[in-house]
Amino acid sequence: MSTVILVTGGSGLVGQAIKHVIENEPVGSRFGKKENETWIFASSSEGDLRDPAQTRKLFDKYKPTHVIHLAALVGGLFRNMKYKLTFFRENMVINDNVLHAAYETKAQKVISCLSTCVFPDKVEYPLDENKIHLGLPHDSNFGYAHSKRMVDIQNHAYKEEFGCNFTSAIPTNVFGPYDNYDLEDAHVIPALIHKCYLAKKNNTPFVVAGSGKPLRQFIYSRDLAKLFIWQLREYDDVEPVILSVGEDEEVSIKEVADAIVEAMDFKGNYTFDTSRADGQFRKPASNKKLLSLIGGFEFTPFKPALAESVKWFLDNYDTARTGIKKQ
Numbered sequence: 642m643s644t645v646i647l648v649t650g651g652s653g654l655v656g657q658a659i660k661h662v663i664e665n666e667p668v669g670s671r672f673g674k675k676e677n678e679t680w681i682f683a684s685s686s687e688g689d690l691r692d693p694a695q696t697r698k699l700f701d702k703y704k705p706t707h708v709i710h711l712a713a714l715v716g717g718l719f720r721n722m723k724y725k726l727t728f729f730r731e732n733m734v735i736n737d738n739v740l741h742a743a744y745e746t747k748a749q750k751v752i753s754c755l756s757t758c759v760f761p762d763k764v765e766y767p768l769d770e771n772k773i774h775l776g777l778p779h780d781s782n783f784g785y786a787h788s789k790r791m792v793d794i795q796n797h798a799y800k801e802e803f804g805c806n807f808t809s810a811i812p813t814n815v816f817g818p819y820d821n822y823d824l825e826d827a828h829v830i831p832a833l834i835h836k837c838y839l840a841k842k843n844n845t846p847f848v849v850a851g852s853g854k855p856l857r858q859f860i861y862s863r864d865l866a867k868l869f870i871w872q873l874r875e876y877d878d879v880e881p882v883i884l885s886v887g888e889d890e891e892v893s894i895k896e897v898a899d900a901i902v903e904a905m906d907f908k909g910n911y912t913f914d915t916s917r918a919d920g921q922f923r924k925p926a927s928n929k930k931l932l933s934l935i936g937g938f939e940f941t942p943f944k945p946a947l948a949e950s951v952k953w954f955l956d957n958y959d960t961a962r963t964g965i966k967k968q
């Protein structure tokens with residue numbers, strides 16, 4: 642039977658990583674393309690998913706049997722704090738349109754993408770799949786976090802009322818090619834890559850905000866892509882799965898910056914601005930559920946993954962999302 646997989650947000654960091662894996666793993670292998678599959682990577686230019694009619698048109702055009710739903714209004718801390726209602730409404734509407742179009746067009750399965758920021762602010766660590774709704778998310782991004790939490794509620798309700806096979810994934814911090822390097826809005830790794838690049842180009846110091854001590858779990862986008870493909874093919878339960886490296890693979894911000902300095906071959910002045918806030922020291926998430934289900938999985942070690950990401954940025958600077966107008 643032929644399978645059509647629609648990836649919403651197909652032009653973004655995670656969507657492009659799935660495309661890379663599907664196009665580069667051997668055909669028929671665990672993460673490679675199957676003979677009967679057609680993969681569609683949709684960007685917003687194919688349809689604005691905030692609009693129910695455009696969403697339905699996209700579904701009618703491709704008639705997906707399966708959906709990996711990544712499209713979202715995403716942004717850095719500053720935008721999340723400033724535009725809480727916008728983040729809440731736009732993501733609620735996008736998710737509602739996609740899930741309902743999938744239900745109406747009888748898609749067999751949908752995996753939506755949550756984020757570890759959906760978890761309660763005050764919670765016992767490590768985070769796990771059972772703790773999503775145990776308290777309020779952090780105030781800084783409560784619009785985005787609540788809209789993402791609602792996907793889990795919708796998935797359960799679609800299953801109970803209509804028997805739909807809808808589920809979700811919860812990645813930790815993602816990095817890799819096609820990231821957003823706009824310094825106004827970027828996550829920590831793409832922001833530091835861009836800052837180091839500018840320091841090298843302009844012969845200025847590379848200054849990292851904070852002490853460099855906080856620890857985070859970072860997942861390489863191409864590893865995450867394989868985990869999405871696994872979840873699509875091999876996991877059929879409504880409950881979410883945290884897609885992450887293990888708690889023992891946390892990396893400090895200093896280790897991130899050191900690896901960027903090395904990959905960028907930056908020889909200039911490199912310091913930490915300890916007058917800037919550090920944020921939470923660590924917020925580990927457990928990948929026990931994932932590992933118990935997937936069997937063996939090899940995560941790419943952090944340094945080579947980071948080096949590949951830096952190389953991609955340097956090779957694609959002219960087209961990358963840097964927020965800088967280029968000639």
Ligand SMILES: NC(=O)c1ccc[n+]([C@@H]2O[C@H](COP(=O)([O-])OP(=O)(O)OC[C@H]3O[C@@H](n4cnc5c(N)ncnc54)[C@H](OP(=O)(O)O)[C@@H]3O)[C@@H](O)[C@H]2O)c1
Binds near residue numbers: 650685688812
């Ligand atoms: N990056 C992370 O560290 C991280 C961590 C946890 C979870 N996530 C989740 O992972 C998913 C993918 O994130 P990402 O990092 O790949 O984001 P990204 O690179 O910014 O990509 C976002 C994607 O969503 C699409 N999109 C946004 N608004 C849309 C709209 N109104 N209609 C149609 N498409 C729209 C964009 O399309 P265009 O570019 O064509 O406009 C783009 O393809 C999101 O759900 C995010 O919440 C990300």
